[in-house]
Amino acid sequence: MGDFNQAVILDSIRRSGEGLSRVELAGSAGLAAQTVSNICRRLLDAGLIMEAGKETSGPGKPRTILRLNPKGIxxxxxxxxxxxxxxxxxxxxxxxxxxxxxxxxxxxxxxxxxxxxxxxxxxxxxxxxxxxxxxxxxxxxxxxxxxxxxxxxxxxxxxxxxxxxxxxxxxxxxxxxxxxxxxxxxxxxxxELWTASTASPPSMVYLYIGTGIGAGLVIGDEVVRGASGNVGEIGHLIADPDGPECDCGRRGCVKVTCMPETLVAEARELGVLPAPDPGNPASLHRDLEALAAAAENGDAAAAGVLARSARRMAGVVSALASLLDVDRVVFGGPFWPPLSATYLAQVPEIVRQLSVTNTVHALDIAGTRLFPGExxxxxxxxxxxxxxxxxxxxxxxxxxx
Structure with missing residues (x-):
C-alpha cells in the first residue's frame, strides 16, 4: 500500500505541470495530510521531487509547491x-x-x-x-x-x-x-499516456504504423498488455473483403491492404512510383514520403492509393473502437507522418458514419504527441x-x- 500511495503522489505531481502543494495532493489523492507529508519528505530526500517556490491563495500561510525533479531519475x-x-x-x-x-x-x-x-x-x-x-x-x-x-x-x-x-x-x-x-x-x-494531461481521456486505442501495423490499448488510464503481453496483433483483421489474398488464406487482411510496403507496391503497379533500383534500393520510408508528396501535388492515382488505405483503416478503427468502447484513437509510429494528412482528413468522418456509439459519446481521432524519430x-x-x-x-x- 505504501508503494502504491507513493506512486499516486509521484504521478499526480508529474501530471500537474506547474506543480502541486501538499494540501492539493491530499485532496486529489484522497490521502490523509500526514501520509502525504511523510511521502513527500521521502521523495524530497531521494531527490525525486523538489520544492519550487511558494503560492498564496486566500488566508493562511503560503503553500510550498512541489514539482518533479528532472535530474532525479x-x-x-x-x-x-x-x-x-x-x-x-x-x-x-x-x-x-x-x-x-x-x-x-x-x-x-x-x-x-x-x-x-x-x-x-x-x-x-x-x-x-x-x-x-x-x-x-x-x-x-x-x-x-x-x-x-x-x-x-x-x-x-x-x-x-x-x-x-x-x-x-x-x-x-x-x-x-x-x-x-x-x-x-x-x-x-x-x-502517449505518459505525455498526457489529467484531462485526457482514460481509454484509448493506439494504432501503430511501422514496418508492421499493430494496436496498443489503454483502458481506465492503465495500459492493457494481455495474457502474454501480445495485445494488439491486428494484422489479420479484415479491412477489405474484396482485397487481395493474404497468406492466412483469407482476403483483405490489414497485412495485405494497409501496410506501408503494400501501399508502395500498389503505387508502383499504377506507375506513381518508379520501379526500385536493385543497385540502390530506396528505403520504404522514402517511398512512402514520395507517394504522399505525389498525392499532395495532385496525382490522382497517388491520392487514390492513400484514400483507399484510409477507408480500409477507418473500418478497422471503427471495429476496434466499437468493440472496446474507447473515447480516443491515436495514430502514430515511424510511418505515420506521410499518411497523417490523408488519414486525419478522411478517417474521422468515415468512423463517425460507422460508429454504433456516436450518439452516446464522441470518439476523438488524432495523431500522436510524439514527434517523428522519438x-x-x-x-x-x-x-x-x-x-x-x-x-x-x-x-x-x-x-x-
Whole structure:
C-alpha cells in the first residue's frame, strides 16, 4: 500500500505541470495530510521531487509547491525496428540528453547484435555523464510477438533469425541495469499516456504504423498488455473483403491492404512510383514520403492509393473502437507522418458514419504527441511507467502470502 500511495503522489505531481502543494495532493489523492507529508519528505530526500517556490491563495500561510525533479531519475530507451534501431537517454520529464541511431543488424547472429546494442547503451551513458545510481533502467520496444515472462523476442516478421532471442537477459548482462521490455505498439501507448494531461481521456486505442501495423490499448488510464503481453496483433483483421489474398488464406487482411510496403507496391503497379533500383534500393520510408508528396501535388492515382488505405483503416478503427468502447484513437509510429494528412482528413468522418456509439459519446481521432524519430523516448517511458505510475497490481499480495 505504501508503494502504491507513493506512486499516486509521484504521478499526480508529474501530471500537474506547474506543480502541486501538499494540501492539493491530499485532496486529489484522497490521502490523509500526514501520509502525504511523510511521502513527500521521502521523495524530497531521494531527490525525486523538489520544492519550487511558494503560492498564496486566500488566508493562511503560503503553500510550498512541489514539482518533479528532472535530474532525479533517468532512463535509457531502445526502439528496435527491422530497419533502424534508435537509442535515447532521457531525464524524468522526457528531455533527451543523448541519442543514437544505427541500422538494425540483421546479418549477424541476433544475440551478437543485441550484445552490441548493450555496448551502445553503455557508450551513451558514459557520454551523458549521468550518475549511474540515478539510472532507473533500460526500456526496450521491439516488434512482437514476445514472451513477456522470459523477456524473449519470439519470431518477429521482417527480422529473420530472431527466433526466441533472450533480449532482456542479454541487455541486463551487457549493461548491468534492469531492463523492461515490451512490444513497440505497447511502448507507444505508454508514451502517449505518459505525455498526457489529467484531462485526457482514460481509454484509448493506439494504432501503430511501422514496418508492421499493430494496436496498443489503454483502458481506465492503465495500459492493457494481455495474457502474454501480445495485445494488439491486428494484422489479420479484415479491412477489405474484396482485397487481395493474404497468406492466412483469407482476403483483405490489414497485412495485405494497409501496410506501408503494400501501399508502395500498389503505387508502383499504377506507375506513381518508379520501379526500385536493385543497385540502390530506396528505403520504404522514402517511398512512402514520395507517394504522399505525389498525392499532395495532385496525382490522382497517388491520392487514390492513400484514400483507399484510409477507408480500409477507418473500418478497422471503427471495429476496434466499437468493440472496446474507447473515447480516443491515436495514430502514430515511424510511418505515420506521410499518411497523417490523408488519414486525419478522411478517417474521422468515415468512423463517425460507422460508429454504433456516436450518439452516446464522441470518439476523438488524432495523431500522436510524439514527434517523428522519438520512438526511443517512448521506449524509455516503459521505465518511467514502472517507476512512477500507480498500478492496481501493486495492491495484490502474492499467492504465497
Amino acid at each position: 533517468f532512463a535509457v530507451g531502445v526502439h528496435i525496428d527491422p530497419a533502424v534501431t534508435s537509442f535515447a537517454l532521457v531525464d524524468a520529464v522526457g528531455t533527451v540528453l543523448e541519442s543514437l541511431e544505427r541500422p538494425t543488424d540483421l546479418a549477424s547472429a541476433a544475440g551478437d547484435a543485441v550484445a552490441v546494442m548493450g555496448r551502445d547503451i553503455r557508450d551513451i551513458i558514459d557520454r551523458s555523464g549521468v550518475d549511474r545510481l540515478r539510472l532507473a533502467g533500460v526500456g526496450v520496444a521491439t516488434p512482437g510477438p514476445i514472451d513477456a515472462a522470459s523477456g524473449t523476442v519470439v519470431d518477429p516478421p521482417h527480422m529473420p533469425g530472431w527466433l526466441r532471442v533472450p533480449l532482456r537477459s542479454i541487455l541486463e548482462e551487457a549493461t548491468g541495469l534492469p531492463v523492461v521490455m515490451d512490444k513497440d505498439v505497447t511502448a507507444a501507448a505508454v508514451a 520512438e526511443a523516448v517512448g521506449a524509455a517511458c516503459l521505465v518511467m511507467e514502472k517507476t512512477f505510475s500507480p498500478n492496481a497490481a501493486r495492491l495484490l499480495l502474492d499467492a504465497k502470502d
